[in-house]
Amino acid sequence: MNVAIIERGAAFLGAIAVGVSAIVQLKNDWKARGLDADVTKLLLGLMAFGCVLALLAAANVLGARS
Amino acid sequence: MAAAALHDLSGHDAVAARYHDVDAVYGETRDIRLLGFVFFLLADCVLFSSFIFAYIYLRVSAPAWPPFLNGHQLPWFDTSFAAMNSVVLFGSGVTMHFALENWKHLNKRKFYGWLIATIALGIGFLLGQAHEYSSVGISWAGTTMGASFFTLTGLHGFHVFIGVIYLTVLGIQVNRGVYTGSKYFGLTAGTLYWHFVDVIWVALFFLFYLW
Numbered sequence: 515m516n517v518a519i520i521e522r523g524a525a526f527l528g529a530i531a532v533g534v535s536a537i538v539q540l541k542n543d544w545k546a547r548g549l550d551a552d553v554t555k556l557l558l559g560l561m562a563f564g565c566v567l568a569l570l571a572a573a574n575v576l577g578a579r580s
Numbered sequence: 581m582a583a584a585a586l587h588d589l590s591g592h593d594a595v596a597a598r599y600h601d602v603d604a605v606y607g608e609t610r611d612i613r614l615l616g617f618v619f620f621l622l623a624d625c626v627l628f629s630s631f632i633f634a635y636i637y638l639r640v641s642a643p644a645w646p647p648f649l650n651g652h653q654l655p656w657f658d659t660s661f662a663a664m665n666s667v668v669l670f671g672s673g674v675t676m677h678f679a680l681e682n683w684k685h686l687n688k689r690k691f692y693g694w695l696i697a698t699i700a701l702g703i704g705f706l707l708g709q710a711h712e713y714s715s716v717g718i719s720w721a722g723t724t725m726g727a728s729f730f731t732l733t734g735l736h737g738f739h740v741f742i743g744v745i746y747l748t749v750l751g752i753q754v755n756r757g758v759y760t761g762s763k764y765f766g767l768t769a770g771t772l773y774w775h776f777v778d779v780i781w782v783a784l785f786f787l788f789y790l791w
Contacts, residue, residue, distance in 0.1 A: 521660040528667035535674045539681075549614055550768050553621075554677070557775035561673050564782035567790060568663045568670065577659040577790040 526572035533565030606763055617769045621776050624739075628780055631735065635728040635787060647723050654718055654725055662789045665708035666781060669740070672701035673778035676747070680771045686761050688754070695751050698774065702744045709737050732784055739777050746770055 540558045543551060570576040639645055646654035679694035718726040750770045753759065759767055 518658075518660040521664045525660065525663035525667050528664070528671060532667055532671045532674055536670070536677075539674065539677050549611070549618060550772065553618060553772055554775065557772070557779050558673075558677065560779040560782055561670055561775065564666065564670050564778070564785065567782065567786055568666045571659050571663040571785075571790055577663075579656045579659070 522572045522574070525568055529565045529569040529572060533562050533569065536562040536565060606765075610765055613765055614768070617772065621772065624776070625780075628732070628735070628783070631728075631732050632783060632787065635732060638724040638728060639791075642724065645725070647725050649718075649723055654723060657716065657729070657789050658712065659789045661708070661712060662785060665705055665712070666785045668701050668708060669705045669778055669781050672698045672705065673775050675701060676771050676774045680767055683754075683759070683764055683767055684761075691754070692751065695747060695754075699744055699747050699751075702740055702747070702774075706737060706740055706744070709733065709740075729788060733788070736777070736780055736784055739780070743770075743774055743777050746773060 536558050540555060540562065543555055543558070546555070567576065644653065646656060648654070675694045675697040679691050679698060682688075682690040682694060713730075716729075718729070720726055720730040747770055750766055753766060
């Protein structure tokens with residue numbers, strides 16, 4: 515099997531698992547107060563966004579080069 | 581709290597008892613230390629931003645991208661491997677978050693498990709980056725693409741490397757009973773730093789592999 519397909523498959527499944535975990539953690543921490551909680555929420559949200567990017571890249575929606 | 585958890589935290593609780601309610605200075609200084617650490621992260625953000633904007637400027641002003649070298653157009657970076665390696669790093673952010681949450685719930689054993697997982701994933705990301713450097717097919721010198729790529733990903737990789745050392749030191753400190761259930765600013769700072777390193781990679785992943 516093509517190595518790129520394996521890499522994309524691993525990235526796809528991993529991005530779903532990590533993204534869902536990040537969103538669940540974000541939801542759990544949503545009501546937390548304080549500077550550290552606010553910064554953590556921002557960074558977790560951006561990390562979840564990164565997982566969406568990785569998911570789209572793995573699905574060849576983004577970064578597909580001719 | 582479960583008796584088993586208390587048993588796990590015997591040394592930890594001993595330190596907590598020693599400091600609890602007597603270390604008023606910690607409570608007074610924690611917020612200002614946290615603010616200082618956030619400013620440090622913002623300063624680091626400015627450092628990355630300067631290189632990122634330099635890369636964007638070089639890229640949009642180039643007549644062709646990827647640029648030509650000796651008459652041949654350079655290849656795009658390997659998106660599939662980068663996506664997989666990115667997930668490894670993002671996964672380490674989640675495991676570090678789990679580690680801190682377990683510390684807050686006084687579960688030292690699970691804290692260690694997640695911390696070790698974070699360190700392992702961080703090392704895995706660095707090895708992945710080393711593999712990519714060896715197979716990317718461009719060099720630091722010669723093109724703005726190579727210079728930008730190695731400067732930015734190298735700077736980020738250096739931060740990951742420092743983060744791995746930082747987390748290892750935190751693990752050693754925990755083992756020595758430095759932190760307690762109410763005093764764990766170092767762990768909070770370590771988690772914020774690791775999340776920050778993850779988020780910087782989101783930007784770099786987009787700029788080098790998806791744009």
